[in-house]
Amino acid sequence: xxxxxxxxxxxxxxxxxxxxxxxxxxxxxxxxxxxxxxxxxxxxxxxxxxxxxxxxxxxxxxxxxxxxxxxxxxxxxxxxxxxxxxxxxxxxxxxxxxxxxxxxxxxxxxxxx
Amino acid sequence: xxxxxxxxxxxxxxxxxxxxxxxxxxxxxxxxxxxxxxxxxxxxxxxxxxxxxxxxxxxxxxxxxxxxxxxxxxxxxxxxxxxxxxxxxxxxxxxxxxxxxxxxxxxxxxxxxxxx
Numbered sequence: 001x002x003x004x005x006x007x008x009x010x011x012x013x014x015x016x017x018x019x020x021x022x023x024x025x026x027x028x029x030x031x032x033x034x035x036x037x038x039x040x041x042x043x044x045x046x047x048x049x050x051x052x053x054x055x056x057x058x059x060x061x062x063x064x065x066x067x068x069x070x071x072x073x074x075x076x077x078x079x080x081x082x083x084x085x086x087x088x089x090x091x092x093x094x095x096x097x098x099x100x101x102x103x104x105x106x107x108x109x110x111x112x113x
Numbered sequence: 114x115x116x117x118x119x120x121x122x123x124x125x126x127x128x129x130x131x132x133x134x135x136x137x138x139x140x141x142x143x144x145x146x147x148x149x150x151x152x153x154x155x156x157x158x159x160x161x162x163x164x165x166x167x168x169x170x171x172x173x174x175x176x177x178x179x180x181x182x183x184x185x186x187x188x189x190x191x192x193x194x195x196x197x198x199x200x201x202x203x204x205x206x207x208x209x210x211x212x213x214x215x216x217x218x219x220x221x222x223x224x225x226x227x228x229x
Contacts, residue, residue, distance in 0.1 A: 001175070040215035042158075049208055049219035050150075050158065061217065093158055097215060101174035102148070104158040 002026050002096050006105035012113040019081040021108045023094035028074045031098070038098035041070055041079045044107075045090045053092075054079065086112065115139045117147075117209050117220035124226045125199050132195040133223045135209030142166045142185065146212035147192040149183060151205040152222075159205075163212055164192060199227045 003026040013019040029038045037057035042050040052061045054070035057077055067082040081088055089112060094105040120134040135147060148163035162173040166185035173181055180197045192209055207223045210216035 042216075044158075049210075049222055050216070051219075052215055052217045055215040055217075091157075095158075095160075095215065100163075100172040101176075102160040102163075104150075104160060107157045 001101055002029065002098065002103050004094055004096055004103050004105040006092075006094060006108050008108060009106070010109040010111065012111045013081075013084045014113045015086065016083050017113075019084050019088070019110055021079045021092050021094075021110070023072075023077045023079070023105050025075045025077075025096055025098075029096045029098035030074050037073055037077070038096055039070075039072070039077050040095045040097065041068075042093045042095065043088075043090045044093065050093065081110075084110075084112070115141060115211065115218045117141075117211065117218055119207075119209060119220040119223045122224040122226070124228065127200055127227055127229055129199055130195060130197040131199060131203075131225050132193055133207050133209075133225070135192045135194070135220050137190045137192070137211070141211050141218075142187055142190045144213075147183075147185065148210050148212045148216055149194045150208045150210060150216070152208070153202075153205040156205075161194070161207075165212075166192070196225075199225075201227050203227050 005024045007022045039057040041054040044050040058070045071078050091107045116138040118136045146165040149161040164171045164183045182195045185192045204227045209220040211218040
C-alpha cells in the first residue's frame, strides 16, 4: 500500500502571505505511459465534506481560485496558496489514486497567524 | 447539477451492521465510479472502497475486506455501503463521492455512531 505523508501537520500564515503544504508518497504515483501523477488535493472546512482543489497533481478543478496551485512529480508534491484569504482556513489533504487502496495524507491544518 | 444525497444518521450496537445509501443525480451512474470514505471524530480521511456501477468491479481497502460490501442499483442511481461486525472504532462520518479522475462531488456525510 502507498503511504502518504504530509508536512507540516499544522501551519499558521498571515493574511495575504504564501502557504505551502508538502506531500510525500512512499512510492511513485507517476504513470510513465501518460506522464501524469495520480495525486489530488482537497480542502475540508469544519463541518463540511472535502472539496476537490487539484487533480493530476497540478490541474485546478473548475471554479477553484487561481491562488491555489499544485506542483511536483513522482513522490514529492506541493500545494501552494499564493495569497492566503480568511476563507482558506481549513484542513488540506493529499490523496493518491495511482492504485488501490487509494490513500490520503494525514491532513494539514491551516490557520491565520 | 450533480448531487449525492446520503441517508440519515444511524446509531448501532456493537456487533451489528449498518447500511448507508447514496443517491446520485445527473449522469453519475452512467459514467463514473462511487467511492466511500470515512472520517472518525477529529481524525483524517480514510478510503474504504469503490464501485463502477456500469462495470461492476468493486475494490475494497484490505482493512475492510470481509466485513464491507459496496453495491449499486442502477435503476435508482443509488449506491450502498454495508459494514458489518461494528465496533466503537467504526464510529465516524461516512461519505460517498463521485470518482471522476479524483473525487469531485461528495455527499453530505452520514454519521454512524456505534455504542452499547
